[in-house]
Amino acid sequence: MSNLADGNNIPQRLQNRAKINGSKPAIYWNENDSWNSLTWSEYHDNVCKFGGALLGLGFEAGDAVSISGNNSKEWIIACVGSMYIRALPAGIYQTSTSDQFQYVANHMEAKVLVLEDKVQWDKFESERNGLSTVKKVVMIKDIDKIDDEIAISFEDFLESGKIHVSAANERMKEIKTDDLALLIYTSGTTGPPKGVMLSHHNLAWTVEGASEVVGGLGPDDRHVAYLPLSHIAEQMFCIHGSISFGFAVWVCSAFDQIKEHLLEARPTLFLAVPRVWEKFKAALEARLSEASGIKAKIVKWSRKQGLNGGYKMIETGKGGVRWKIANKLFFSKLQDGLGLDKLKFAVTAAAPIGKDVLEFFLSCGIIIHEVYGLSESSGPLTFNSSKPGHRKLTTVGQSFPGVEVKIAEDGEILGKGGNIFQGYYKNEEATNKALVDGWLHSGDIGEIDENGFLKITDRKKDLIITAGGKNVSPSNIEKIMKSIKGVSQFVVIGDKRKMLTGLVTLDPEGAVNMAKENNWPTDIPSLAESDGMISYINSEVERLNKDLAKFETIKRIKILHEDFDVEHGTLTPSMKIKRKPINERYASQIETLYEN
Incomplete structure (x- = not known):
């Protein structure tokens, strides 16, 4: 009923x-x-x-x-x-x-x-x-x-x-x-x-x-x-x-x-934007790293069962006997400490989220459902359902009920349905660009698999074209690089440049815990300049570069002394990065990446 x-x-x-x-x-x-x-x-x-x-x-x-x-x-x-x-x-x-x-x-x-x-x-x-x-x-x-x-x-x-x-x-x-x-x-x-x-x-x-x-x-x-x-x-x-x-x-x-x-x-x-899930992950990782002895073994075993059983849950709705044991030993206590022990449905939306974040929470017994949409679609265009078999990790789900989603020749995601807006208030020109024959032009690039699951590649306007003429999707690279422990944000730079570089911000909780373990400075500006942190992040970037095409690899990084935030204008109120203000605010740091 x-x-x-x-x-x-x-x-x-x-x-x-x-x-x-x-x-x-x-x-x-x-x-x-x-x-x-x-x-x-x-x-x-x-x-x-x-x-x-x-x-x-x-x-x-x-x-x-x-x-x-x-x-x-x-x-x-x-x-x-x-x-x-x-x-x-x-x-x-x-x-x-x-x-x-x-x-x-x-x-x-x-x-x-x-x-x-x-x-x-x-x-x-x-x-x-x-x-x-x-x-x-x-x-x-x-x-x-x-x-x-x-x-x-x-x-x-x-x-x-x-x-x-x-x-x-x-x-x-x-x-x-x-x-x-x-x-x-x-x-x-x-x-x-x-x-x-x-x-x-x-x-x-x-x-x-x-x-x-x-x-x-x-x-x-x-x-x-x-x-x-x-x-x-x-x-x-x-x-x-x-x-x-x-x-x-x-x-x-x-x-x-x-x-x-x-x-x-x-x-x-x-409902949480990726930035919130990332902060929760960093705090939980810091807490879990303190476990020792038998407790550490229980955590490790439980998280392994959580990941394996979690994928089964996504597909069939059942995690298996070991998943149930892990839930009793570990998940239920962790979720209780977060206030998420009664959770039926967890959602992420508004920006890309890394696979590492999704799998971390899966290993803790929480399935995060990715949703994709815009204000112009009253919210959802696609949705990972709560129903087993109708959700798939690292995709933003299948078409929302009653909505048609297709990919245009240039890769842009288009949507049509009863949720599509009436237009932009007092802006006919923008309306005519966004709505063509009833189809909403999202401005996002994506692909749909054989089962109808949509994967977002990037914002159309965010695609980087290097000096060598290569088209690069920055958000995909950023998702990968943000999996580095201690990193809060990673922004790829390189439009009309001969190589890709990255601006890095540090996570106050995760990075400071690492600093304490390694006897590095614990205040963020000093930590950003420390040889230990710079060497660590460079080595992690080199490791992750191996999974990227040569033209997508990050050649240099700059660790910033501050994180992006809404007050600076470098994040939107829904915590999405704002590329133009970031490029303007950190113009001098960016130029140092391209010297010599």
Whole structure:
């Protein structure tokens, strides 16, 4: 029996969910080290009040709301409350600069801003003259620090909507499936962000497809929402999926709280970008390396059974007797320590992940399912299913239910289905390039095997053409090189150059543990310059070069004194590397690689 709520749009499903599971918890959040929850009835009531408050400001269908802040119940309520009355919500990444903030709010002609705190308010204030459409600024926090009649607290805004709740419910009934539901602004690895237009049909259709590949989701399931809600992947899980299936969401407002939140929530669903899985792997490897004696032997034996049995699990759903013994001796304890002991479905998306990471977790009893998609496909184009035989390690799975995927003559991945977006907001030229005869041109290069499993080769625009005319896929090489112990990131350089080189960043946990074992410096800048670390990474690169074609081999490396991050602009909010900013920030280091 499916737990999918009735309704052909998300607001309608929320209304029905409140009727079915009204007293069950829908959203958990931590405030002052104490967990609080909102039931489905309370969630629906708050959404109606938010929508009512917008109506009180004279909102018409299509009027826009921009939301900027960390993950919070208020973020969710503002998004769904806007959709509820046919308004148009969109998130602005809280890490955006003032210019980026203004661009998005201006582009969508936002009439209401929902802001986290004084930090986000200051971005509005600095660009205020250019934001003439804004009528009201709703503050989640820090209203006491702002003396301005345009500002109102989130609580007071909800209160103002009480008298318009019935009108909000009437407006909700007017939703048509092809109506625009929301905008997702791309984080813009190149150029200004584009507003991806997703309809109510896109969202509802995609969630229905997910029920086929995940299966069995319901009110007893739990999800920890820590990736930015401005990103389509987290939205599909935390908002549209949660409402449709009735599972509870534990809101995590800061990435550094994720470990504690996992231990509290014990999620049955866990979505992580590769960078998160890599950090978990580094921390676990450091911990496992401390085992000695009989304990070390148990770990080694169990991980061997985990890997062998894990591949059997992927294929048949059964790991065998030895896998069960290893689970009892090792996996269950390790997963319990992570807060992943109740996990049913682990997902990775948004960027390439190395085989070493997938096999590490497989050896620990956790199958990570790779998913591939874009904001423009409402999330998934392909999916590694929870069903045995319909998942394959190192691929991003088979076509999502109802989606056609094919490879164009130049190798580009194309997709068609009910999840494909309506176009880019106010950008017909970009829309016409991305959508041709109903087919979404992904911008990614890939190949499909005889069983329909897709493998991503690279981003079309990221392909390197060397001075010798060779086409090189950097992400494949980077995945291999990132398997080096102690390495956090590896970026291949070489476009229009005579050879390939690499920028390397160190993992603070793994690299520092190695430094202690070898009596190398333990601060990252000194460690990056130490003969021991340089020699070690060079030797590992030489070893891995043997598995590459000659023109793909890395000839020189430079270890950087810092890791890439969102604040520097070298990572997107979903932790994908941004090649152009990296090339600009480390231009002098890159030039040293090509001297002499």
